[in-house]
Amino acid sequence: MPSEPPAPSPAPHPASRPARxxxxxxxxxxxxxxxxxxxxxxxxxxxxxxxxxxxxxxxxxxxxxxxxxxxxxPLLWMNSHAEDVTVFTDETVRMAGPVRPGPTLHEWAGLDGRVFADRRIQGAxxxxxxxxxxxxxxxxxxxxxxxxxxxxxxxxxxxxxxxxxxxxxxxxxxxxxxxxxxxxxxEPDEEQSALAAYAREHGLVHLPPDFTADSDLSALGAGEPVLVRGFGLAFVDLTVLLTEGRGGRYEGDVYVPSGREPVLYVGSRRGVPYHSKIGYDWTGERPPLPRFLGPAEIDALAARSGGLDFRRDVWPLVEKELGFAHYHRLFTAHAERTAIAWADFEEKYAAAAAGPEREALVASAVPDPRDRLDLAALDRPLEGVTYGSFEELQEGLRGYVEGDLNRRHDPAYSPDLAVFLGLLSVYGQLVRLEGVGSWWHGFFSCLASGPPGPRLRQLLALSRAGVVNFVGADMTVRAEDGVFRAYGATVPGRSVEARALVEARLPExxxxxxxxxxxxxxxxxxxxxxxxxxxxxxxxxxxxxxxxxxxxxxxxxxxxxxxxxxxxxxxxxxxxxxxxxxxxxxxxxxxxxxxxxxxxxxx
Known part of the structure; x- marks a missing residue:
């Protein structure tokens, strides 16, 4: 007789199974x-x-x-050189886990490191x-x-x-x-909801904050004036899609319209575009960062009771740290433009109080005002500046953009790159701190996350062609008389009206x-x-x-x-x-x- 099959093994108790x-x-x-x-x-x-x-x-x-x-x-670019983009860790990342290095974007894609790749390549x-x-x-x-x-x-x-x-x-x-x-x-805030309702009532076009690549721009008609509020990277994408994206082209520094472009009137709180990406490489000694805002200072700030006020408690340390990065580079790489030795300046800078004392030290040690760091002017270059006419504003803003481009591509002003490194160091420290607020993020973006230089060259061409017009600083928009009307502080009393308004910024x-x-x-x-x-x-x-x-x-x-x-x-x-x-x-x-x-x- 055939043997009986073996009895099945009992099922393991659930507690003995390996936990998944x-x-x-x-x-x-x-x-x-x-x-x-x-x-x-x-x-x-x-x-x-x-x-x-x-x-x-x-x-x-x-x-x-x-x-x-x-x-x-494919017209939309990355905002950084291909050599400046990596998703891999290296020895500078302060972490408990192991470093797993890998290629940068330019190494992986076989690109020139100085290229601004399009976003689809970055996606790949x-x-x-x-x-x-x-x-x-x-x-x-x-x-x-x-x-x-x-x-x-x-x-x-x-x-x-x-x-x-x-x-x-x-x-x-x-x-x-x-x-x-x-x-x-x-969802829109109270102001955006009111503007959208006004647009529906009067047959206007209102595009709220959005990702520009996802926005339906078809309602912005050829030759029609369009108010644009926002001068950051969303604005750059908007101009690309409404110009080259509609068949326009560049011949050198001249924009040749297709005839399908609207006419843009752009302004913002600052009234100027973000500062250009820096167009040269670092050479020589790096500033030893962090110096005045490192882990010990963050620990001390975090331990304070009663909460932090960013402007009162944190900003003075940020300002001192960025100044240190700037002047370290100036004194070590461009010593001929300084009046005392770096060791003397560093000692006095460390001891000097913020305000008049530090300003007097810098003035005595750095003869040319263009070599001094003025963070307030970098943040709000049009503060207190007015023009007598809309046309003068256009010429003045083109000069400002041209000057920014020239400086950010001239290694003679390499302290600007040192400040960029200082901004990265500061940001890396501040992520550990509560109560920083959104102002710092905007300030950082304006100085360190601006558009590629070629995009600002294109902006100048668009301005000369009349496709882009500048409204100025502290731009406000009113819904009145059946249209949208924009006002800016840079040309007092002047307004621009349009039947379309685009909020060129990301949703909060x-x-x-x-x-x-x-x-x-x-x-x-x-x-x-x-x-x-x-x-x-x-x-x-x-x-x-x-x-x-x-x-x-x-x-x-x-x-x-x-x-x-x-x-x-x-x-x-x-x-x-x-x-x-x-x-x-x-x-x-x-x-x-x-x-x-x-x-x-x-x-």
């Missing part, structure tokens, strides 16, 4: 990719053995995300970096992609979280959730007005927010804070919607990369939490 953890990352763009790269780098040390599922949630392509996706105009680089990060994960970590929107996160502090996705009836269950949402849309990344339901749900659920409406996070590891300042053990957030926001998800090589440092801290905290979960955490 789950991490949901909402946002698969550059920040989500950076987090995965840091998880891969730190997992061998912190997370060995247990299986882990990473659920990556984003309707846009992984790596590139919304901003860098392939489906956009980011997609490749995402694939590399996923491939570097240990075999026990598996990535699952969900090309959907995340709608909300639920669950108590003590239990697994539920992440609800659009079009999916059952939630993803997660031991931890990381929000790496990137830039988001927002606030909790209360975010169109993203996930962020709004967090706010309703008790997440803390700053006075500027940003999501409060623990500066040590990115955990979301509630309104009492208590960190959520299972929720993290990174990116521009948080008060720990950085200049970008990728950065210039060898500059410390604050976003990389944050990614590393969050990845390590997440891995430790997941590693230490008990078997009963699986439900």
């Amino acid at each position: 953890r789950s991490l949901v990352i909402v946002g698969a763009g550059p920040r989500g990719t950076g987090l995965i790269e840091r998880i891969a780098a730190n997992a061998p040390e912190l997370y060995a053995g247990s299986a882990l599922d990473i659920h990556l949630v984003d309707p846009y392509p992984p790596g590139a995300g919304r901003i860098w996706r392939a489906a956009q105009s 680089y980011l997609r490749w970096a995402h694939e590399q990060a996923v491939a570097a994960l240990p075999p026990e970590i598996t990535v699952h992609r969900h090309p959907r929107r995340a709608l909300r996160v639920s669950g108590s502090r003590e239990e697994r979280q539920q992440v609800w996705l659009e079009g999916r009836p059952r939630p993803l269950r997660a031991d931890l959730v990381v929000l790496a949402l990137g830039h988001l849309d927002a 990344p606030t909790l209360r007005r975010a169109l993203d339901p996930l962020l709004r749900g967090l706010h309703a659920d008790g997440a803390g927010e700053t006075a500027d409406g940003l999501l409060r996070v623990d500066r040590a590891d990115g955990r979301v804070l509630d309104r009492s300042g208590r960190p959520h053990p299972r929720r993290f957030a990174l990116g521009p919607h948080t008060d720990g926001r950085t200049p970008g998800a990728f950065t210039r090589p060898h500059t410390g990369g604050p976003a990389f440092r944050q990614n590393d801290a969050t990845a390590r905290a997440a891995l430790v939490f997941l590693r230490d979960l008990g078997a009963d955490a699986v439900g």
